[in-house]
Amino acid sequence: MDNWLAHEKSAFINFRRYLPDPKEHGFRWVDIKQLRFSVESVDDRGLLTALIGHEQFRDDYAGGGVLPEGLRHGPYWLRLITPDLYEPISQEKAAQILREWVDPLWEVSTELEADLQREFFARLAAADGIFYLSELGDEAVHDWGRVHDCFHEFVLIDRSAGRITLIVAADD
Structure with a gap:
């Protein structure tokens, strides 16, 4: 499918x-x-299937980067992720999820807001389909997957x- x-x-x-102080968070x-x-x-569904099978999806997001033969995706075992786990959501809901995750920590700087606008919100506005990976549960979390708080x-x-x-x- 990668072709x-x-x-x-x-x-x-x-x-x-x-x-201002990188040690804060x-x-x-x-x-x-x-x-x-x-x-x-x-x-x-076919696009989600291809994405899950693509080498770029094999990233544990813990500093090691993409591992072509990797078994993990974020906190989860790769083998347990299927297209059915992605919930279609609205543009408004996706923006709300990201805003609620970003905003509680501090007042967002102009630079961060600009980067988020360019990299997330502009792409969100152009999307025909928006999907959100639902919580997979404890049985899907790999051996050190709890390294991610959110x-x-x-x-x-x-x-x-x-x-x-x-x-x-x-x-x-």
């Missing part, structure tokens, strides 16, 4: 960069992986651009 789903680029927003970040797809006839995962599908974007927002 029609290709990694295009990635971005990483480390909140530590925006804090610098282990909060947003990771964005953008992939291009070339098959227009694939439905959303783990939010969004998949944005933009058919007009032929792009699927995987966005993970987490604390560790």
Whole structure:
């Protein structure tokens, strides 16, 4: 499936960069992986299946990066993640989830707001389909998966651009 789903680029927003004192709470970040797809006839479920099977999905988000033969995805065992676990949500709900995760800590700086606008909210506005990975439960958490305090995962599908974007927002 990888032949029609290709990694295009990635971005990483480390909140530590925006804090007056990085020791306050610098282990909060947003990771964005953008992939291009070339098959227009694939439905959303097929795109989610291809994304889950793609090497860029094999990331434990704990500092090791993408592991082509990896067994973990974030806090979860990769083998337990299926397209059915992604809930379709509205643009408003996705924005609310991210805002509630970001805002309680401090007043968001102008620079962080600009980066979030460019990397998350602009992509969210362009998406035809928005999916949110539901909580998988304790049985799906891998051996050291509790390193993440919060783990939010969004998949944005933009058919007009032929792009699927995987966005993970987490604390560790």
